[in-house]
Amino acid sequence: MLAENKDEMREKILEAALKRFMHYGASKTTMNEIADDLRCSKASLYYYFSDKKALHNAVLMKIGETFFEEQEIEADKDISSEQIFTNIIAIKKQFVERYSRLELFKILNDKSEEIQQIIRSVHEREAKMLTKIIEKGVASGEFDVDDPVAIAQLYRDAMEGLRFAGMSCLPETIPDLDKEAFEKIVAQQKLLTEIFVRGIKKR
Numbered sequence: 489m490l491a492e493n494k495d496e497m498r499e500k501i502l503e504a505a506l507k508r509f510m511h512y513g514a515s516k517t518t519m520n521e522i523a524d525d526l527r528c529s530k531a532s533l534y535y536y537f538s539d540k541k542a543l544h545n546a547v548l549m550k551i552g553e554t555f556f557e558e559q560e561i562e563a564d565k566d567i568s569s570e571q572i573f574t575n576i577i578a579i580k581k582q583f584v585e586r587y588s589r590l591e592l593f594k595i596l597n598d599k600s601e602e603i604q605q606i607i608r609s610v611h612e613r614e615a616k617m618l619t620k621i622i623e624k625g626v627a628s629g630e631f632d633v634d635d636p637v638a639i640a641q642l643y644r645d646a647m648e649g650l651r652f653a654g655m656s657c658l659p660e661t662i663p664d665l666d667k668e669a670f671e672k673i674v675a676q677q678k679l680l681t682e683i684f685v686r687g688i689k690k691r
Contacts, residue, residue, distance in 0.1 A: 498536050500526060506547050506590075514544045514591045545603070548595055555583050556613060563617050569625030570685045577681060581674050588665040615644050622688070632690040643684055650676050 504525045508517045519540055523530045537543040562575050584592070595603060618640035625631035633639050650673060 497532075501533060501536055501543070502547055502550050505543050506551070509544065509547060509590050510587065511589070513589055514540070514547075514594070519543070544591070545595065545598075548590070548592065549606070551583075551587060551590070552610070555579075556610075556617075558583075560617055563621050563624075569621050569628070569630055570689075572621050572624075573681050573685060574678070577674065577677050584670065585665065611644070615640055618644055625688075629690055631688045633688050639688060643681075646680055646684070647677060650680060 501522065504522050505517070508522055508525065517540075519530050519533050522543075523533055526532075533543070537546060558579050559576050562579060563572055565572065565575075567575075595607075598604075615637075619636050622631060622633055622636040622640050626633050626636060
């Protein structure tokens with residue numbers, strides 16, 4: 489099989505799994521069902537993914553990459569850093585609403601070294617992006633910050649705290665998102681961002 493055909497097949501498996509997981513949830517989807525959707529053997533799936541957990545993680549990594557790319561594109565826009573922070577909250581909100589049935593937060597309970605390394609990489613990527621946004625604000629005269637790296641880390645940690653505080657509204661399995669609780673978290677993130685930006689604005 490040609491390398492490009494292998495890559496194409498892997499992408500087809502990921503797309504089929506994503507469609508199933510979003511509709512039925514990962515826990516209620518079988519490898520047989522994904523194979524049937526693709527009209528291939530289950531053995532073909534195991535050629536690319538060792539088990540359903542590996543496939544689920546690969547799907548999460550795929551949509552996670554798109555998620556970060558959207559934020560990084562926003563961070564590069566020629567608008568105020570304050571507006572970028574606000575727009576990124578909107579991107580995150582849309583992402584969770586779209587993929588809430590995908591059992592996004594199961595991965596956070598996976599203590600394997602492989603997954604923990606991925607989570608650390610995600611945190612580093614987010615901190616780097618936030619640092620860039622703050623540095624942009626400093627360069628434009630919008631912010632007065634001596635240590636953009638430390639301030640970016642502080643903001644990331646604070647936002648992370650709000651996410652974890654409200655994780656009860658984020659389903660690990662098929663039940664739908666608790667929209668009222670989720671909207672409360674988003675409102676808190678917006679308020680936190682408003683207070684944070686006000687604190688670092690140049691006077």
